[in-house]
Amino acid sequence: MSIFKTNVARMLGIAMVAAAVGLGTGVAKAGQPQMDGALSALQSAQGNLNNVTEDKGGHAAKARRLVAEAIEQVQEGIAYGQAHGE
Numbered sequence: 153m154s155i156f157k158t159n160v161a162r163m164l165g166i167a168m169v170a171a172a173v174g175l176g177t178g179v180a181k182a183g184q185p186q187m188d189g190a191l192s193a194l195q196s197a198q199g200n201l202n203n204v205t206e207d208k209g210g211h212a213a214k215a216r217r218l219v220a221e222a223i224e225q226v227q228e229g230i231a232y233g234q235a236h237g238e
Contacts, residue, residue, distance in 0.1 A: 159200075160201070160208075160211065160212070160215050184230055184233055184234075184238075187226055187229055187230045187233065188230070190226050191223065191226045191227065191230070194219055194222050194223045194226060195223065197219050198216070198219045198220065198223065201215050201216045201219060202216065
């Protein structure tokens, strides 16, 4: 596996775990630290992906889309939690 694929896989894996922790615990109350952490990890991954200079056969672009979608979902989850006292 190339270094790029390894790094992207690692970043996406970390981001997905962070998101799963934030979404799956049901404990993201009073500031939602798990969701905030997931959002931060995803934004970091997005920044790294945005600095990729080659598209790697379309995989970099797909990774950017998936991370952007995950960011949107986490933001929507945060908004839902705030609106519903979670």
